[in-house]
Amino acid sequence: MTTMAPVRALIAEDEPLLAAGLRADLAALWPELEVVAQVGDGDSALAQALALRPEVCLLDIRMPGLSGLEVAQSLAEDWPDGVPFPLLVFVTAYDQYALQAFDAQAVDYLVKPVDRPRLAACVERLQRRLADRANPAQTLQATLGQLRSLLGANPAPAVPRLEVIQAQTGNLVQLVPVDEVVYFEAADKYLRVLTAEREHLIRMPLKELLPQLDPQRFWQVHRGTVVQARCIASARRDESGKVFLTLRNRPETLVASRLYAHLFKGM
Amino acid sequence: MRTRRRFSRTVAFMIVLCVAIAALLTAWEGEGIRPHLAYSFSIGICCWSLTEGMRLVAAGATDGWRRWRGQPLSPAGFDSGWRGIVPALLVAVVLGPPLGMTVGDRLTGLRSPSLLHLEAAQTRVTVAMTVVASIASVFVLSTMERLSSARAQAEGAQRQAAESQLRLLQSQLEPHMLFNTLANLRVLIGLDPPRAQAMLDHLIAYLRSTLAASRAASHPLAAEFERIADYLALMGVRMGPRLVVALTLPDELKALPVPPLLLQPLVENSIQHGLEPKVDGGCIEVSASRHADRLLLTVRDSGIGLGGTGPRPGGGFGLAQVRERLATVYGARATLSVAPAEGGGTLVSIELPLA
Numbered sequence: 001m002t003t004m005a006p007v008r009a010l011i012a013e014d015e016p017l018l019a020a021g022l023r024a025d026l027a028a029l030w031p032e033l034e035v036v037a038q039v040g041d042g043d044s045a046l047a048q049a050l051a052l053r054p055e056v057c058l059l060d061i062r063m064p065g066l067s068g069l070e071v072a073q074s075l076a077e078d079w080p081d082g083v084p085f086p087l088l089v090f091v092t093a094y095d096q097y098a099l100q101a102f103d104a105q106a107v108d109y110l111v112k113p114v115d116r117p118r119l120a121a122c123v124e125r126l127q128r129r130l131a132d133r134a135n136p137a138q139t140l141q142a143t144l145g146q147l148r149s150l151l152g153a154n155p156a157p158a159v160p161r162l163e164v165i166q167a168q169t170g171n172l173v174q175l176v177p178v179d180e181v182v183y184f185e186a187a188d189k190y191l192r193v194l195t196a197e198r199e200h201l202i203r204m205p206l207k208e209l210l211p212q213l214d215p216q217r218f219w220q221v222h223r224g225t226v227v228q229a230r231c232i233a234s235a236r237r238d239e240s241g242k243v244f245l246t247l248r249n250r251p252e253t254l255v256a257s258r259l260y261a262h263l264f265k266g267m
Numbered sequence: 268m269r270t271r272r273r274f275s276r277t278v279a280f281m282i283v284l285c286v287a288i289a290a291l292l293t294a295w296e297g298e299g300i301r302p303h304l305a306y307s308f309s310i311g312i313c314c315w316s317l318t319e320g321m322r323l324v325a326a327g328a329t330d331g332w333r334r335w336r337g338q339p340l341s342p343a344g345f346d347s348g349w350r351g352i353v354p355a356l357l358v359a360v361v362l363g364p365p366l367g368m369t370v371g372d373r374l375t376g377l378r379s380p381s382l383l384h385l386e387a388a389q390t391r392v393t394v395a396m397t398v399v400a401s402i403a404s405v406f407v408l409s410t411m412e413r414l415s416s417a418r419a420q421a422e423g424a425q426r427q428a429a430e431s432q433l434r435l436l437q438s439q440l441e442p443h444m445l446f447n448t449l450a451n452l453r454v455l456i457g458l459d460p461p462r463a464q465a466m467l468d469h470l471i472a473y474l475r476s477t478l479a480a481s482r483a484a485s486h487p488l489a490a491e492f493e494r495i496a497d498y499l500a501l502m503g504v505r506m507g508p509r510l511v512v513a514l515t516l517p518d519e520l521k522a523l524p525v526p527p528l529l530l531q532p533l534v535e536n537s538i539q540h541g542l543e544p545k546v547d548g549g550c551i552e553v554s555a556s557r558h559a560d561r562l563l564l565t566v567r568d569s570g571i572g573l574g575g576t577g578p579r580p581g582g583g584f585g586l587a588q589v590r591e592r593l594a595t596v597y598g599a600r601a602t603l604s605v606a607p608a609e610g611g612g613t614l615v616s617i618e619l620p621l622a
Contacts, residue, residue, distance in 0.1 A: 014506075014509075014543075015447065015450075015451060015505045015506065015507070016507040016508075017451045017454045017455060017458075017504065017505070017507070018447070018450055018451060018454060018505075020454065020458070021450075021453070021454030021457070021458075024454075024457075040509075040546075041546040043546065062443065064543065064544050064545055064546040064548075065544075065546050093442070093443045093446040093447040093450065094442035094443045094445075094446050111446075112446055112447060112449075112450035113446065113449050113450035113452075113453040114450070
């Protein structure tokens with residue numbers, strides 16, 4: 001171990017005993033590690049990680065609010081440039097699909113109950129990664145790749161494709177053919193549905209809508225944005241890795257996050 | 268698979284029967300066996316084709332009729348009961364022998380007497396033999412078939428019961444719940460051994476009741492509440508201050524019999540889909556009360572409510588299973604309703620007849 005700066009960690013685990021146990025075990029195995037935040041839900045994990053910028057994040061996969069995977073996705077999108085991206089360790093009691101994806105990847109994961117030897121191996125791995133972390137951009141790139149494969153590994157339930165969006169305003173229900181939608185944008189608990197002429201609000205989380213859309217035609221470009229591919233006019237990449245999209249039928253410019261920037265490459 | 272087995276069995280039976288008849292006739296008339304074989308096979312094949320043909324036509328007509336009426340098609344393909352057999356048998360017995368004998372004449376170059384010529388002893392023997400053989404063969408074959416279809420049905424029912432049992436067990440021994448509980452136990456052993464022991468006792472009671480639930484037809488309401496208390500105690504350790512529990516069971520209702528683990532899936536739903544995903548957690552109230560001759564059981568939580576996330580993979584099974592068990596035990600006399608609770612969350616109510 002040659003890292004001079006103290007290593008700071010965030011623990012996100014909703015079960016208080018498990019959080020305390022993990023913290024105690026980590027303290028014994030890695031005294032130099034400073035736990036700067038211990039949170040019990042996904043939203044706090046995201047906020048605290050962005051505010052404190054720890055080097056290591058231990059994220060439970062199933063938490064109230066955002067899941068561990070969603071926290072990682074949001075971190076990858078919102079992480080400030082120039083700051084090394086944290087090393088992520090996922091913790092899960094039983095999550096087959098995630099484990100399958102991890103098996104092929106380098107991000108570490110822990111299965112609860114976490115025994116000491118396994119945690120020690122994880123600590124060693126983290127220390128090694130921190131020591132030869134010369135290139136922060138590389139870490140982010142590696143994490144982005146892992147996240148992409150993880151998000152893609154979510155087994156899509158067999159849901160029938162949606163043909164028409166039913167948007168209600170007062171006692172009027174407007175029917176919008178999915179094909180006319182330029183893009184969807186998450187807004188709190190609602191979803192904005194934008195066509196060339198109009199905007200509608202529906203009460204459906206993006207997470208629920210996404211499996212009902214044809215992934216060939218509708219591309220997720222940000223955790224909160226899904227665009228119909230044929231409505232995208234151009235994509236311009238800036239130096240931070242973000243991509244700005246102009247649309248054919250709408251004046252707005254949309255932002256594609258780093259996680260989805262790979263969708264826009266010349267043929 | 269079944270059709271092929273049926274086919275090869277029928278062919279084997281036909282061959283044995285035709286050879287037997289030919290042998291019998293040879294013994295009776297003392298001539299060479301070859302013409303008899305030709306005749307018996309011709310008649311046998313004709314009878315068989317007619318029977319099967321008739322039945323296929325009947326099956327097609329039945330399916331067409333059902334489709335037209337919008338009823339489900341029969342899974343067996345065609346009717347293997349007597350209604351399907353009798354007309355087919357009549358046609359085969361009347362048309363089979365003359366047709367078969369004509370074919371036999373062609374094959375052997377002989378000329379058999381007309382079957383309408385009943386004075387000839389030869390004709391009488393042939394007709395009697397054919398009629399008896401046809402009736403016997405159709406009877407034997409249809410009995411064999413009915414037996415095998417009954418066996419297949421019984422196997423299907425058994426498999427379905429086993430599958431439903433397995434799914435019930437899987438839903439209750441959910442790995443996420445089990446491993447998280449064990450992880451908590453592991454930490455508690457180091458921190459607070461007496462509390463760890465108490466938690467282990469709850470886990471043992473929970474596992475025992477889950478594994479035994481399928482065996483008993485009913486248990487007292489007090490036992491049901493104890494199992495719920497075990498589960499909620501485990502969840503209390505896991506969720507800490509995020510979970511508040513209130514169980515209400517009046518003394519006079521404690522001995523009432525209820526199907527085992529009737530409320531358990533509802534309580535688990537409230538925790539898994541209502542309170543666990545909620546950042547601040549909340550409370551769960553389970554209560555029993557009596558209204559005239561009805562028993563009212565309610566599970567109310569202050570969780571994220573019905574409009575929250577959709578059902579998890581494997582979700583929805585708990586509720587369906589409770590409904591199914593109520594219907595099996597009480598028929599239409601029990602009701603189950605799921606509604607948004609006042610002030611947020613979900614309220615599930617079960618009403619049972621007391622008598």
